[in-house]
Amino acid sequence: MMNEVSSGIKIGIKIMPRDVILDTQGRAVENSMKLNGFALQACRVGKFLEMTLAGNDQAQARISVEKMLKQGGLYNPLIEKFEIQIL
Amino acid sequence: MGLKVGIARFLGTNCDEDVRKWVLSKSATADYLWYEDQFDPNAYDMVIIPGGFSYGDYLRCGALAALTPVMKSVREFAKKEKPILGICNGFQILCESGLLPGALLRNKDQRFKDQWVTLKVEQNKNHFSKKMTTGQILKLPIAHGEGNYYAEGDTLKMMADQNQIWLTYRQENPNGALMNIAGITNEKHNICGLMPHPERAQTTWMGSSDGAFFL
Numbered sequence: 001m002m003n004e005v006s007s008g009i010k011i012g013i014k015i016m017p018r019d020v021i022l023d024t025q026g027r028a029v030e031n032s033m034k035l036n037g038f039a040l041q042a043c044r045v046g047k048f049l050e051m052t053l054a055g056n057d058q059a060q061a062r063i064s065v066e067k068m069l070k071q072g073g074l075y076n077p078l079i080e081k082f083e084i085q086i087l
Numbered sequence: 088m089g090l091k092v093g094i095a096r097f098l099g100t101n102c103d104e105d106v107r108k109w110v111l112s113k114s115a116t117a118d119y120l121w122y123e124d125q126f127d128p129n130a131y132d133m134v135i136i137p138g139g140f141s142y143g144d145y146l147r148c149g150a151l152a153a154l155t156p157v158m159k160s161v162r163e164f165a166k167k168e169k170p171i172l173g174i175c176n177g178f179q180i181l182c183e184s185g186l187l188p189g190a191l192l193r194n195k196d197q198r199f200k201d202q203w204v205t206l207k208v209e210q211n212k213n214h215f216s217k218k219m220t221t222g223q224i225l226k227l228p229i230a231h232g233e234g235n236y237y238a239e240g241d242t243l244k245m246m247a248d249q250n251q252i253w254l255t256y257r258q259e260n261p262n263g264a265l266m267n268i269a270g271i272t273n274e275k276h277n278i279c280g281l282m283p284h285p286e287r288a289q290t291t292w293m294g295s296s297d298g299a300f301f302l
Contacts, residue, residue, distance in 0.1 A: 074146070
């Protein structure tokens with residue numbers, strides 16, 4: 001039998017500017033790419049967080065991360081939206 | 088007895104000393120309030136959150152500072168309807184704390200703006216406008232990368248109806264702020280935030296003495 005040593009659950013959190021927000025950073029990247037001859041229609045810039053949580057209960061991990069997002073101030077619902085991924 | 092002012096200080100705050108000198112020049116007393124500590128809300132008459140780059144602007148400007156022990160005390164202080172002023176990063180922290188509505192986004196043209204601005208006092212119904220008149224024009228410096236004020240349409244309308252729009256940019260909007268907003272207050276007008284720096288405009292040799300109207 002193998003020892004049941006859990007290395008934890010890896011969670012990815014994608015945080016993007018909400019669609020109604022004019023994303024100036026994304027627009028600057030978009031313009032720069034176009035200026036260099038690359039074809040693209042739009043670009044938005046957000047951020048990606050990777051977290052490791054103890055245990056192996058994915059549902060529980062998702063709840064914990066949602067709490068961090070909503071109660072812990074990890075994202076600002078006025079200007080951002082998020083997506084949680086189990087990595 | 089002079090006014091007792093608490094000045095919040097985070098790692099990355101850089102306008103603390105300027106604000107302290109300004110406060111002391113008004114024959115008030117000033118204590119620094121360290122971000123890791125809570126303070127007794129009854130011990131102060133006013134709290135100022137100075138500008139800077141608390142937590143290196145990580146995650147979002149003001150977001151991590153909003154979660155610190157000192158801000159727990161600032162919330163209690165706010166409940167007592169005592170005056171709170173947030174300048175620049177202090178304004179961002181107040182928005183992230185939910186003590187002021189809205190958020191401050193990256194400047195519209197992506198650039199850090201370090202320049203003089205002309206402001207109009209839209210209403211003088213708050214503690215930091217006692218020496219101002221509505222409609223007065225002020226000259227103050229700005230220095231920020233994220234001063235583009237954003238709030239939802241209905242929030243903006245409510246703010247306008249409740250006289251919460253305090254200062255607006257005239258002539259030029261340097262950052263893309265909605266409705267040219269440079270400074271706002273909460274509903275009760277005891278909490279005020281602005282992007283420009285009144286502490287940097289206290290005497291004519293600084294370029295303007297209009298910052299003296301705030302205290």
